Amino acid sequence: MKKYLLGIDIGTSACKIAIFNKQGEVLASENGDYPVYYPKPGYAEQNPDEWWEAIYQTINTTIQKAGIEKEEIAGIGVDGQSWSAIAIDETGKVLTNTPIWMDTRADAICKRLNKEIGDDAIFNLAGNSLQPSYTTAKILWYKENLPEVYEKTYKILQSNSFIVYRLTGVLSQEKSQGYGLHCFDMHTGTWNEDMCKKLGIPFHFLPEIYDCHQVVGHVTEEAARLSGLAAGTPVVAGGLDAACGTLGAGVIHPYETQEQGGQAGGMSICLKEYSADPSLILSFHVVPNLWLLQGGTTGGGGVMRWFEKEFADYEREVGKNTGKSSLALLDESAAKVNPGCNGMVFLPYMAGERSPIWDVNAKGVYYGLDYSKTKGHFVRAAMEGVAFSLKHNLDVAAAAGAQVGELKAMGGAANSRIWTQIKSDITGKPIAVPSSDTATTLGAVILAGVGVGMYRDFEEAVEMTVKVKRYHEPNMENYKIYQERYKTYLELYHNLKNTMKER
Numbered sequence: 001m002k003k004y005l006l007g008i009d010i011g012t013s014a015c016k017i018a019i020f021n022k023q024g025e026v027l028a029s030e031n032g033d034y035p036v037y038y039p040k041p042g043y044a045e046q047n048p049d050e051w052w053e054a055i056y057q058t059i060n061t062t063i064q065k066a067g068i069e070k071e072e073i074a075g076i077g078v079d080g081q082s083w084s085a086i087a088i089d090e091t092g093k094v095l096t097n098t099p100i101w102m103d104t105r106a107d108a109i110c111k112r113l114n115k116e117i118g119d120d121a122i123f124n125l126a127g128n129s130l131q132p133s134y135t136t137a138k139i140l141w142y143k144e145n146l147p148e149v150y151e152k153t154y155k156i157l158q159s160n161s162f163i164v165y166r167l168t169g170v171l172s173q174e175k176s177q178g179y180g181l182h183c184f185d186m187h188t189g190t191w192n193e194d195m196c197k198k199l200g201i202p203f204h205f206l207p208e209i210y211d212c213h214q215v216v217g218h219v220t221e222e223a224a225r226l227s228g229l230a231a232g233t234p235v236v237a238g239g240l241d242a243a244c245g246t247l248g249a250g251v252i253h254p255y256e257t258q259e260q261g262g263q264a265g266g267m268s269i270c271l272k273e274y275s276a277d278p279s280l281i282l283s284f285h286v287v288p289n290l291w292l293l294q295g296g297t298t299g300g301g302g303v304m305r306w307f308e309k310e311f312a313d314y315e316r317e318v319g320k321n322t323g324k325s326s327l328a329l330l331d332e333s334a335a336k337v338n339p340g341c342n343g344m345v346f347l348p349y350m351a352g353e354r355s356p357i358w359d360v361n362a363k364g365v366y367y368g369l370d371y372s373k374t375k376g377h378f379v380r381a382a383m384e385g386v387a388f389s390l391k392h393n394l395d396v397a398a399a400a401g402a403q404v405g406e407l408k409a410m411g412g413a414a415n416s417r418i419w420t421q422i423k424s425d426i427t428g429k430p431i432a433v434p435s436s437d438t439a440t441t442l443g444a445v446i447l448a449g450v451g452v453g454m455y456r457d458f459e460e461a462v463e464m465t466v467k468v469k470r471y472h473e474p475n476m477e478n479y480k481i482y483q484e485r486y487k488t489y490l491e492l493y494h495n496l497k498n499t500m501k502e503r
């Protein structure tokens, strides 16, 4: 009997494969790493075939670890990072590495298009201001800088639609990632030919649009051979990682809100009507007829990943003897420092910043050093800085009319109790943690389960699968301390922004 679902998450730092039963319990979950390349300042790219290789290898090991028969998998859902621009030719060959969501190389193209077409005209159709991180300008960057790629391009795919293509041979574009292209009408969920022309994006580059839970095809013999899946297994269109994580955190009703700590940080507020703000991000939810008003930052869990890589040799050594992870040991050092970090403040703009400041020149900053400061201060200040950027996005959303209550945390950073508590104290909002590492894959398999008819609808799926594991209440004493630090956080950027510009 087909009783399991398989989810694939194309994260920035790694792919995650997880196999779930109908109740949302994880039978097995495995990660497969791949690199991000930073060839020049402002550039951040990945090789989509390295995603695919890591994914099919990890599917093999996950099926083995779960101890199930491949034929027992009823359906597959794929979610992925935002704003790829994967150029493939007619044979399906990837023509170049894709600039990823934090890549800002196309800044000058955006400035030009905003002037030529009018930023209001673009925003009114696309629900998003035109910024270099999105897919749109990356396509035009190919045209101007890699004409040999542009000339051979048959389709432009997003991360999840590329993996769906490798699995099934079917080209698709699902609704939740449409927002990466400013010729996607965020009111109707359709391509707008007129805006394509204005932007200079050939209409034939754009694949057919599907609902996220729609079955687009079945695993091919070739994909089955590589991955260990059964040929013929249904694959749904899937969706944006943030949106699948939002579903996997149980956010499917208006004003319910997800808080994300993957490589990127931010939040997603569920809306039942179109409501855009030029400082924020608007996408469709993976659940039909809902939108997500998002704050998407460049520094989330990734800040701690960077810190660990560069400064945690000692913790890695200690971890070998204690069995604790270096991240858990960094958490312990942060817990020894007072809330507010004795005046130390961190700006987490580690790859420029996306919402709400949209500044490609923004830089990471540690402020407030003196001889009393310890490594723990650096760790805690980094955590607090990421939490301030979450508050910043929530405040902008509230000012735009989207005032929210409880947050539901997802992503690797939600594994950290102290970091989640800091976020609760800084925002003054309770935070529930349903699942951390597996929220995105759970969202992807809910799409698959609804698509193949295992669940009646999204309500039933969420009720059956999403279980809160932890709950954090804000400490209002700490909240008061943080309000003062937050003023410093805002002032620091305001005062430094001209200095941050390239000279």
Ligand SMILES: Nc1ncnc2c1ncn2[C@@H]1O[C@H](COP(=O)(O)OP(=O)(O)O)[C@@H](O)[C@H]1O
Pocket (backbone or CB within 6 Å): 010, 011, 012, 013, 014, 261, 262, 263, 264, 300, 301, 302, 303, 304, 305, 306, 327, 328, 331, 410, 411, 412, 413, 414, 415, 416, 419, 437
């Ligand atoms: N205990 C922890 N403390 C702090 N950060 C953590 C902890 N566990 C995981 N993380 C963070 O989670 C991030 C990975 O989250 P994940 O959702 O897997 O990211 P992505 O999908 O973007 O690759 C890492 O950058 C790491 O810093």
Ligand SMILES: O=C(CO)[C@@H](O)[C@H](O)COP(=O)(O)O
Pocket (backbone or CB within 6 Å): 010, 011, 012, 013, 080, 081, 082, 101, 241, 242, 261, 262, 263, 264, 265, 281, 294, 296, 300
């Ligand atoms: O841009 C968004 C959402 O709009 C980010 O969530 C990226 O999709 C990166 O995802 P992670 O690698 O952090 O999961």
